[in-house]
Amino acid sequence: MAGLSDQDVDIVIEKFQTKVSISEKPELGNHYEPNTSEPIAQPLRTLDEVLLWKPDEDGFNVATILLAKRTEAxxxxxxxxxxxxxxxxxxxxxxxxxVPKLECYRYxxxxxxxxxxxxxxxxxxxxxxxxxxxxxxxxxxxxxxxxxxxxxxxxxxxxxxxxxxxxxxxxxxxxxxxxxxxxxxxxxxxxxxxxxxxxxxxxxxxxxxxxxxxxxxxxxxxxxxxxxxxxxxxxxxxxxxxxxxxxxxxxxxxxxxxxxxEAKLKDSVKNAGERKxxxxxxxxxxxxxxxxxxGWNTNKAMSVIRSNNLSAAIFAPGWVMEKLGREQFITNQNKYWGILDDFLPTHGVSSLPFVTYFCRGYGEQGFRNGTVALVKSWCNLSAQQIQPTFLQVPQDTPDGKTGHQSMDHCVKDGFNGGGSLLLRGTLGQGQVHPYRIFETGIVPSHQLLVSYTVKCCNAVDACVYLDLGGDQGRVILWTSGESAEDKQPMSAYGLRESEQLDPSKLPVSKTTAKCTAYAPLKEASHKNMQDIVFGCDSSSIHCIGWQTRHYLLPTSAFGEGSKIEEMGVLCFPTESDPPKMDYMVRIGELKIINPDSLKNSSTQVSNLTMVDDSWHNILPHITNVTDQASFCCTLKWDYPYEAMHYDVYVSGVNRDPNHNRDLATSEVVFIGRAYANLFRVCHLLAPTVNGKEGQLEFKVQPSTQEGFVAPLAAATRIRVAYS
Missing domain, CATH: 3.20.20.80 (Glycosidases)
Structure with missing residues (x-):
């Protein structure tokens, strides 16, 4: 896919003509912020508003994610x-x-x-x-x-x-x-x-x-x-x-x-009968x-509620931010829910695709493929992905020795989104640190394509494990293999199956009584997967220390009737006789998907159109900018599958809105991410043309729900000529 040009691929290009006529502000109605034209969510305030409400008039506010299946007790x-x-x-x-800020309430x-x-x-x-x-x-x-x-x-x-x-x-x-x-x-x-x-x-x-x-x-x-x-x-x-x-x-x-x-609760139990x-x-x-x-005593009420075996309705958890402030919100939020942990049964996600970059829907910056794509704080809970089931608490090592361990979210580095899962600890000789991360209930009824992305340091590596529950044992996704790629069976997906290893030879085998182990894809199979993931020739992508391992697991990796009940990570020293050491391991991605989804990986959007376009003076808070006009529009498109998101790019501008730097108008620059099949371009700075014709070209690049990115070189685009 390297070096694709417009002449190499079949690209759908729509064209649009507009005249620069400056107006004070966009006139779009009450579904948009009046000055910036950003789409906003809002309630219905009156009975008339409810009775006059009609569907199909508020597409920006329609959720796009279907309810995931979950584990049940x-x-x-x-x-x-x-x-x-x-x-x-x-x-x-x-x-x-x-919004371009971090200090928002989030959950x-x-x-x-x-x-x-x-x-x-x-x-x-x-x-x-x-x-x-x-x-x-x-x-x-x-x-x-x-x-x-x-x-x-x-x-x-x-x-x-x-x-x-x-x-x-x-x-x-x-x-x-x-x-x-x-x-x-x-x-x-x-x-x-x-x-x-x-x-x-x-x-x-x-x-x-x-x-x-x-x-x-x-x-x-x-x-x-x-x-x-x-x-x-x-x-x-x-x-x-x-x-x-x-x-x-x-x-x-x-x-x-x-x-x-408590007396009223006991009476409620009696009155509810089987519906307690x-x-x-x-x-x-x-x-x-x-x-x-x-407040910090919510656990006292929860203790009484649970002792009566009743459900709980926790009201106004925004207390953590409203009462204690925004500065230490994450610390206080974790403390508050940690206090309640003993009273809150947990569930995990059990449906496929299971894809997470551990993003919480906010960040001090935005990451794409291990590099910084956005250099400002942001918050959008639509970007949040599957979150860990288990709390970040120290655990005992399998040999009975207690080694310091912690698990937390980190916004300082990430593979995609706003951060990563940070595992830290101190390892001694012969120690392996296990981290339970997800409870799940995935039933492997077909081959599974599994991948994870890690960044390790200080002579420590990490691998993912899948616990099958009961006496089915554990599947270890090891870091390397022994035999050549061509020794493994070729699958229907153009990938070699993962090599099965002898688990007794692995230093992590003692973490469980029964296990199997598999090696990651290598050589051509690994390269093919990386090309699909990035939507281009992966040799041109530099992930700055992040390493992705892919595994194509045969159905024989899972016993009949088994299911994946838990996923976690094992951290271990890479040297045979290491000194005691502190370590940090970042997990940037974990995926379990049906390999059939590979066939949809390069599908582009269709019917890309533009509506509600307008030109304006530069917003007052933007300073030190001349010879620019402010362009607003809504882009809409179709896509035949569920998407994780859509990235929107533009060329024809000479200022990068995300990095605050000068550009050549020929450069293609990322301007935003949509989680529905429409995107509002809000006050994009476009160079004035003084009687000549200027041109903006927007591209929309979809990512499938499995996280596969369609090639940007072949992305559907719309060209806007203005004068």
């Missing part, structure tokens, strides 16, 4: 629900394409959560797509909120519950909204009295909404908040009882108010009249 377990209430919602996260402990509710005090809260995408990647349901309160809420309820026709129309809109934006249900929070004459309609509405959600969105949930009781009074019960159980019986669960005591796990006991992290006082 063999026996029933209580659930954990998190109700987001960060400063009223719709803060920096309302900007669909992300990455998805292994603990069964449901996440995006909450605000607006009438109908639609979760920003970044939250839904992050939750779905990690197997967590995402719910929006319907809330009525105070006099305005009472008036809306009068209109909605005036008749069966009225409440069904409203419910049908809520179903359509959830289906269009691709989230998974609703929290219903009615916090104003309801007239007794309207109570039959309200009960009918909750029942109808729940039924219709289940019909149109299988697996969705409708959760009732403990507020209004059967006679229409607003009386929080702090328990499940005869006053509110009618709503429990016709919904998927009840979110109890926060001022409960559908009782979500409210815990206010701000501690407002809450058992234990919230």
């Amino acid at each position: 063999k026996a029933g377990k209580p659930y954990t629900l998190l109700c987001h209430d960060m400063m009223g919602g719709y803060q920096e996260d309302r900007f669909v394409q992300g 990455y402990h998805w292994q603990y959560l069964d449901m996440f509710i995006y909450f605000s005090h607006y009438f109908v809260t639609i979760p920003p797509p970044s939250w839904t995408n992050a939750a779905h990647k990690n197997g967590t349901l995402m719910l929006g909120t319907v809330i009525t309160e105070w006099n305005d809420g009472a008036e809306r309820c009068k209109q909605v519950f005036a008749s069966e026709s009225a409440y069904k129309t409203f419910a049908d809109k809520l179903v359509a909204i959830a289906k269009y934006y691709k989230f998974d249900g609703w929290l219903v929070n009615i916090e104003n009295p309801i007239a007794a004459t309207h109570m039959p309609q309200m009960v009918g509405w909750v029942e109808y909404l729940t039924k219709e959600m289940h019909t149109h969105l299988p697996g969705s949930k409708v959760i009732w908040y403990d507020s209004v009781i059967i006679d229409g009074s607003l009386k929080w019960q702090d328990m499940l009882n005869d006053n509110n159980r009618v709503f429990f019986d016709i919904s998927d669960g009840m979110f109890l108010n926060y001022t409960w005591n 796990y559908d009782v979500f006991v409210g815990v206010d992290v701000f501690g407002r009249n809450c058992f234990g006082g919230g």
Whole structure:
């Protein structure tokens, strides 16, 4: 693929003509920030807005990630629900394409959560797509909120519950909204009295909404908040009882108010019967009249909730940032969830493709293929990927000796995205450090293509292991092989199968009683995989210390009926008699995919178009720039498969928006990443042409959900001639 030019490949090029006519600001409506034209997420504030809502008018806010399958406990377990209430919602996260700052509220402990509710005090809260995408990647349901309160809420309820026709129309809109934006249900929070004459309609509405959600969105949930009781009074019960159980019986669960005591919880258990796990006991992290006082004492409430074997609804975890500040947010966030670890059952992701760069959806810079592609801070939770199941805690080494170990996220270096997983420790002679990273339940019913990318130092290397559970043992993905590539069977994918090794010869074999081991692909097979991963001749890519190993595992690597229950990393010294040493190992990527997906790796986008284009003066905060005009437009395209993301490039500019440097107009420069099949170009600086014709050329490069990048040299493009 090296050196491809426009003459070497069949490139789809669309053309677009525009006249530079400066206007004050883009006029795009309320789905966009008025001055910058950035697409934004927002709630529906009035009943009229809900009833007049139509699909297909807000594509930027549609989530793109399907809900991942997850591991499930063999026996029933209580659930954990998190109700987001960060400063009223719709803060920096309302900007669909992300923001150029790091100090935003973000969440990455998805292994603990069964449901996440995006909450605000607006009438109908639609979760920003970044939250839904992050939750779905990690197997967590995402719910929006319907809330009525105070006099305005009472008036809306009068209109909605005036008749069966009225409440069904409203419910049908809520179903359509959830289906269009691709989230998974609703929290219903009615916090104003309801007239007794309207109570039959309200009960009918909750029942109808729940039924219709289940019909149109299988697996969705409708959760009732403990507020209004059967006679229409607003009386929080702090328990499940005869006053509110009618709503429990016709919904998927009840979110109890926060001022409960243990006696009320015991009664709730009795009243719930077999549905005790559908009782979500409210815990206010701000501690407002809450058992234990919230904050660092949230574990006290959780201890009582779990001792009664009930589910938990943790409200307003933004306390960590709102109360303690943004500067030490990550440290405090990890401390807070670490305190709760004993009370939160975990789950992992069990569907394919399993792909993660360990990105949390933010960074001090942005990495691509081990090099810096973006030199400014950023945050976009749509970029977040599958997060580790297990906490970063020291572990004992297999020989019984305790060696210092830690596992954490690092934003200082990464392979792709905003960072990497950093493993640190001190190794002595004969020691191997295991790190449990993911719980999973992948069933290997066909060959698997596995890869991982590492950066090691100080005479220490690392390999990945796959635990199969039971007596099936462990598969070790070793760092090197013994025989020549042509000794291995050729697969249907043009790759040689991985060589099976004698595990007794490996220094890490003592980490488990039973194991098999495989060598990475080498020579032509390794080169072919690297070319597919990078979308070009990989010999031209310099990854600055990162090393990727690929494995094509035959079905014989897994016993009949086995599944991959855990994935982790083993760190070990590369010398036979090493001194005691400190080490750092970075894991930049881990993938398990179906090799059939290789056939889609070079597919380009189609039907690339441009709409809503406009020209403007340079924004006031941009200084020391002359002879430039500001160009805005929306790019749209089609793509036949699910994508991880799309990278957007431009040529024809003489300023790099991500590196703040001068360019030749012939250079192709990265300008942004889209997580849907459209991208808003916001105030791109284009050189003024003084009566001549200028030209911008945009390219869109897709990455498949397996992380394979289509060749940029053949990317579909659109040329914009302006004068």
